[in-house]
Amino acid sequence: MLALIMAGGLGTRFWPKSRKKLPKHLLRVFGEKTLIQSTVERLSPVIKNDDIYVVSTREQITEIRKQLPMLPAANFIVEPKGKNTAPCIGLAALFMQQRASDEIMVVLPADHQIVDRDVFQKTLQAGAKVARDSDQIITIGIEPYYPATGYGYIQVHDEVRCIDGLTLSQIKTFAEKPDLETAKRFLHSGDFLWNSGIFIWRISKILAELEENLPQLYDGLMEIKSVLGTPKQEETIDRVYCQIRSVSIDYGVMESARNVHVMKGQFGWNDLGSWDEIYKLSTKDEQGNVLLGNHLTRNTKGCFVDAPGKCVALLGVENLIVVDTGDALLVCPRELSQDVKEIVELAKRKKLEQYT
Amino acid sequence: MLALIMAGGLGTRFWPKSRKKLPKHLLRVFGEKTLIQSTVERLSPVIKNDDIYVVSTREQITEIRKQLPMLPAANFIVEPKGKNTAPCIGLAALFMQQRASDEIMVVLPADHQIVDRDVFQKTLQAGAKVARDSDQIITIGIEPYYPATGYGYIQVHDEVRCIDGLTLSQIKTFAEKPDLETAKRFLHSGDFLWNSGIFIWRISKILAELEENLPQLYDGLMEIKSVLGTPKQEETIDRVYCQIRSVSIDYGVMESARNVHVMKGQFGWNDLGSWDEIYKLSTKDEQGNVLLGNHLTRNTKGCFVDAPGKCVALLGVENLIVVDTGDALLVCPRELSQDVKEIVELAKRKKLEQYT
Numbered sequence: 001m002l003a004l005i006m007a008g009g010l011g012t013r014f015w016p017k018s019r020k021k022l023p024k025h026l027l028r029v030f031g032e033k034t035l036i037q038s039t040v041e042r043l044s045p046v047i048k049n050d051d052i053y054v055v056s057t058r059e060q061i062t063e064i065r066k067q068l069p070m071l072p073a074a075n076f077i078v079e080p081k082g083k084n085t086a087p088c089i090g091l092a093a094l095f096m097q098q099r100a101s102d103e104i105m106v107v108l109p110a111d112h113q114i115v116d117r118d119v120f121q122k123t124l125q126a127g128a129k130v131a132r133d134s135d136q137i138i139t140i141g142i143e144p145y146y147p148a149t150g151y152g153y154i155q156v157h158d159e160v161r162c163i164d165g166l167t168l169s170q171i172k173t174f175a176e177k178p179d180l181e182t183a184k185r186f187l188h189s190g191d192f193l194w195n196s197g198i199f200i201w202r203i204s205k206i207l208a209e210l211e212e213n214l215p216q217l218y219d220g221l222m223e224i225k226s227v228l229g230t231p232k233q234e235e236t237i238d239r240v241y242c243q244i245r246s247v248s249i250d251y252g253v254m255e256s257a258r259n260v261h262v263m264k265g266q267f268g269w270n271d272l273g274s275w276d277e278i279y280k281l282s283t284k285d286e287q288g289n290v291l292l293g294n295h296l297t298r299n300t301k302g303c304f305v306d307a308p309g310k311c312v313a314l315l316g317v318e319n320l321i322v323v324d325t326g327d328a329l330l331v332c333p334r335e336l337s338q339d340v341k342e343i344v345e346l347a348k349r350k351k352l353e354q355y356t
Numbered sequence: 357m358l359a360l361i362m363a364g365g366l367g368t369r370f371w372p373k374s375r376k377k378l379p380k381h382l383l384r385v386f387g388e389k390t391l392i393q394s395t396v397e398r399l400s401p402v403i404k405n406d407d408i409y410v411v412s413t414r415e416q417i418t419e420i421r422k423q424l425p426m427l428p429a430a431n432f433i434v435e436p437k438g439k440n441t442a443p444c445i446g447l448a449a450l451f452m453q454q455r456a457s458d459e460i461m462v463v464l465p466a467d468h469q470i471v472d473r474d475v476f477q478k479t480l481q482a483g484a485k486v487a488r489d490s491d492q493i494i495t496i497g498i499e500p501y502y503p504a505t506g507y508g509y510i511q512v513h514d515e516v517r518c519i520d521g522l523t524l525s526q527i528k529t530f531a532e533k534p535d536l537e538t539a540k541r542f543l544h545s546g547d548f549l550w551n552s553g554i555f556i557w558r559i560s561k562i563l564a565e566l567e568e569n570l571p572q573l574y575d576g577l578m579e580i581k582s583v584l585g586t587p588k589q590e591e592t593i594d595r596v597y598c599q600i601r602s603v604s605i606d607y608g609v610m611e612s613a614r615n616v617h618v619m620k621g622q623f624g625w626n627d628l629g630s631w632d633e634i635y636k637l638s639t640k641d642e643q644g645n646v647l648l649g650n651h652l653t654r655n656t657k658g659c660f661v662d663a664p665g666k667c668v669a670l671l672g673v674e675n676l677i678v679v680d681t682g683d684a685l686l687v688c689p690r691e692l693s694q695d696v697k698e699i700v701e702l703a704k705r706k707k708l709e710q711y712t
Contacts, residue, residue, distance in 0.1 A: 314687050330669045332670070
C-alpha cells in the first residue's frame with residue numbers, strides 16, 4: 001500500500017497564520033507537530049516511510065522536505081502550479097506506478113485532524129482490502145453531527161455491506177458544499193456523509209478512470225510517463241501543466257465513475273477548515289472563550305484569541321476570532337470564518353502581497 | 357496671568373496607547389505635537405513661558421520636562437502622589453504666590469483638544485479680566501451638542517452678562533457625569549453646559565476658598581508654604597500628601613463656593629476622553645471607518661483602527677475600536693470605549709503590570 005499526501009493547498013481561511021510560503025498544513029495547529037508531520041506519523045504504522053509520497057508546489061517543497069526528513073527525497077513530487085486534485089493525483093500515480101506497478105494507493109489531504117489513529121489505520125487497511133479484491137474506488141465518509149456548510153457531502157444507498165466491522169455503501173450522488181438550509185436537510189435525511197477527501201484505489205484503476213473521464217489530462221499524463229526519469233521529465237511536466245485544466249477528482253472522476261463505494265470512517269475527523277473549527281475543537285473557559293496566551297477579557301463570550309507574546313484585551317464583544325501574527329491581525333465574527341479567504345484575495349488586489 | 361497645566365492623569369481610557377509612564381497627554385494624538393505640547397503652544401501668545409507651570413507626578417515628570425524644554429525648570433511642580441485636583445491646585449498656588457503674589461491663575465488640563473486658538477485666547481483674557489476686576493471664580497463651559505455621558509455638567513441661571521462678546525452666567529449647580537437619560541434631559545433643557553475643567557481666579561481667591569471649604573487641606577498647604585524654598589520643602593510635601601484626602605476642585609470647592617460664574621467657550625473643545633471621541637473627530641472613509649495605516653476591510657462599518665506598521669483585516673464587523681501597540685491589543689465596541697479603563701484595572705489585578 002502506498003500513500004499520497006496532497007499538500008498543495010494554501011489554507012487561506014487560516015490567514016493570517018497561514019501564508020503562501022507557510023500554509024496551514026505546515027503549521028503547528030495543535031500540539032508540537034505540524035499538521036503534515038502528524039499526517040505522516042499516523043500513516044507510519046501501516047505504510048512504510050519509503051511508500052509515502054507528498055505532492056506540492058515549488059514554493060512549499062523546501063519547507064515540506066525540512067519538516068519530513070524521514071521520507072526519501074524521491075518521494076517529493078513537485079507540481080509546477082496547482083491545478084486542483086485530479087492532475088495532482090494523476091501525476092503521483094505515474095511516479096508510484098513506476099516504482100510499484102499496480103499497488104493500492106491511498107490519497108489523503110495533509111491538513112486534517114484525526115483523533116483515533118488506531119481506528120483510522122484499521123479503516124485504511126479494510127478499505128485497501130476491498131479496493132484490491134474488487135477493484136473498486138473507496139472513499140472515506142464521515143457521519144455528520146451538525147449541518148456543516150464547509151464540507152462536500154456523499155449521499156449513500158441504503159444497502160450496506162460490513163467489512164471488518166466497518167460499513168461500506170454504494171454512492172448515490174456527490175454534493176458540493178451546501179448552504180445552511182440544504183445542509184440541515186442533508187443532516188436530517190440520515191443518508192448523507194461528509195466527504196473526507198480520503199480515497200483508496202489501485203493505481204491502475206484511477207489511471208483507467210482518468211483515461212475514461214478526463215482524456216485530455218490522461219494524454220498529458222502519458223506524455224509525462226514516456227519521459228519519466230529522463231532529463232526531459234521536468235520540462236515535460238511544466239509543458240503539460242500549462243495546457244491541462246484545473247479539475248477536482250470529485251467533479252472530474254468520482255461523480256461519473258462506476259463502482260465507487262464509501263466506507264464510514266469513525267475515527268474522529270475534522271478538516272480544520274476555519275478558525276471556527278479550531279475554536280470548536282479547543283478547550284474553553286467559563287465564558288466559552290479560547291484564549292491562547294495571557295489575555296484580558298471583560299463581558300466577553302465565545303471568542304477565540306491566538307496572539308502569542310502579546311496581551312489582547314477584549315471588552316464587551318462576543319463570538320469574535322482575533323488572530324495576531326505580529327505583522328498582521330484578523331478580527332472577524334466566528335460565523336464568518338469561512339470567508340477569511342476573501343481577505344487574502346483583497347490583499348492581493350491591493351498589492352499587499354507581503355501579507356498573503 | 358499665570359497658567360497651571362494639570363498633567364497628572366493616567367488617561368487609562370486610552371489604553372493600550374496610554375501607559376503609566378506615557379499617559380495620554382504625552383502622546384501624539386493628532387498631528388506632530390503631543391497634547392501637552394499643543395496645550396503650551398496655544399497658551400504662549402497670551403502667557404509667557406516663564407509664567408506657565410506644570411504639575412505632575414514623579415513617574416511622568418522626566419518625560420514632561422523633555423517634551424517642554426521651553427519652560428523654566430522651576431515651573432515643574434511634582435506631586436508625591438495623585439490626590440485629585442484640589443491638592444494639586446492648592447500646591448501650585450503656593451509656588452505661584454511666592455513668585456507673583458496675587459496674579460490671575462488659569463488652570464487647565466494638559467490633554468484637551470481646542471480647535472480655534474484665537475477664540476480660546478480671547479476667552480482666557482476676558483475671563484481673566486472678570487476674575488481680576490470682581491474677584492470671582494470663572495469656569496469655562498462648553499455648549500453641549502450631543503448627550504455626552506463622559507462630561508460633568510454645569511447648570512446656569514438665565515441671567516446673562518456679555519463681556520467682550522462672550523456670555524457670562526451665574527452657576528445654579530454642578531452635575532457629575534450623568535447617565536444617558538439624564539444627559540438627554542440636560543441637553544434638551546438648554547441651560548446646561550459641559551464642564552471643561554478650565555478655571556480662572558486670583559491666587560488669593562482660590563486659597564481663600566480652600567481655607568473655607570477644605571480646611572484640612574489648607575492647613576497642610578500652610579505647612580508647606582512655611583518651608584517653601586528651604587531644604588525641608590520636599591519632605592514636607594511628601595508628609596502632607598500622605599495625610600490629605602483625594603478631592604476634586606469641583607466637588608471640594610466649586611459646588612460650595614460663592615461668586616462662581618461660567619463663561620461660554622466657543623472655541624471647539626473636546627476632552628479626547630475616549631477612543632470613540634478620537635473616532636468622532638477623525639476623517640472617515642465611505643463606510644464610516646477610520647483606518648490609520650494599510651488595513652483591509654470587508655463588510656465593515658464604523659470601525660476605528662490604530663495599528664501602526666501592521667496589516668489589520670476586519671471582516672464583517674461594525675463599530676469596533678481596534679488599537680494595537682505591538683505588545684498589547686484592544687478590541688471593543690465604540691460605545692464601550694469609556695470602559696477601557698477597566699481593562700487597566702484588570703491588568704493590575706492579574707499582575708500584568710507591564711501592560712498598565
